[in-house]
Amino acid sequence: MVMKEEEKEKEMIRVREFDMERDLAAVEELERRCEVGPTTAAAAAAADDDDDNQNKNKKKKKKNKNKRAISLYVDQLGDPLSRVRHAPEYVMLVAEYGEKKEMVGVIRACIKMVSSGRPSTSPLMAYVKVAYILGLRVSPSHRCLGIATMLVEDAERWCSAAGAAYAYMATTASNSASLSLFTRRLSYAPFRRPVLLGHPVHAHLLPLRIPHHSILRLPPPLAAALYSHLLPSSAVELLPSDLPSLLSHKYTVGTYLTLSTSSSPPSFAILSVWDSTHILSFRVAGSSAATRAAVSLLRAADTFAPWLHLPSIPNVFLPFGAYVLYGLHMSGPDGPHLLRSLCRFAHNLAVRNPSCGVVVAEVAPADPVRAAIPHWRRFSCDEDVWCIKPLRSNPIGDDDVDGWLASPPSTSNKVMFVDPRDF
Structure with missing residues (x-):
């Protein structure tokens, strides 16, 4: 009887591709009711397939019902496809429920060719087509129905048909809850643990500690040629094959290089800046009135007395966007100092954009650039987990898949290229 009821419920769910004209209002309403962060909508969506997780979540909510929770909300700025439409290939699926075809879930996926990090002597392909699954949301009133699983499986089928x-x-x-859904039910395996480093945008400019004129803005063709030399596909994982297009994209603010010949060998640092404020914005909710007042007062003091160089933070209780640093690389004894100054330069670019509240970068844990990136602990995260799954058996003629599936996330010493379009 229970099985028949579950089958009946599944028959009432229909997954199809998103239609902007038809679905925009319903999807925006669904997104408004979902939060991200420590208690994410994706987590709750994942938990809809796990009774144990549901019971644990209920107990936790009951235990902490008197505690104020801080949540992070995301606004797609009127374009539900904003996070994927800049990839070479992408799709967004929606889930409808019942005869009234109520919008109850969404998921997104983008596809691109990326480097596998194999040695140049390997006979296997240097690049492989992969899909990135993101933006899973399920309506709070329609969980425990298997909607999250159906959305992910349909997204996987679309991506596989597209060649991923x-x-x-x-x-x-x-x-x-999310890990349980993807690793236990959907056969994903953890493969990398990148570190997200964030720095709030102050009201004042940060000192560069290098001459401003020594920072060069590279034209996209020159930047692409330099990156191809510095970041060969044999040494870098997930480097997109369309990097030249990314570097010349309208949302790439620029690629910046600084050099120092005072050391032997000469030192340099390079990075690119992506403006995601046109794509999505964030908003913090659930904090106390005292916290809000303290943030406002500190920001006001920094605005009217910039010479004090107070470490003010933006009003994160109103919508704010981010600048994403990517392609970070340094070399030579002065490399860390130069890269730190370049990160400060990127922060100062963000100060001029009133929509930007934070500058972020995501790198591999063992990447040397990690120590040179200015960041605040409260704006950073070191517990990200990336999980991967082959969409067909022996997909590229290599059972070991250069360690993506064979090695634990902590064992990789490869440099990761984190595409800002995935942020």
């Missing part, structure tokens, strides 16, 4: 050999997704180590 693998699919990967990102979550956090504390998000047990």
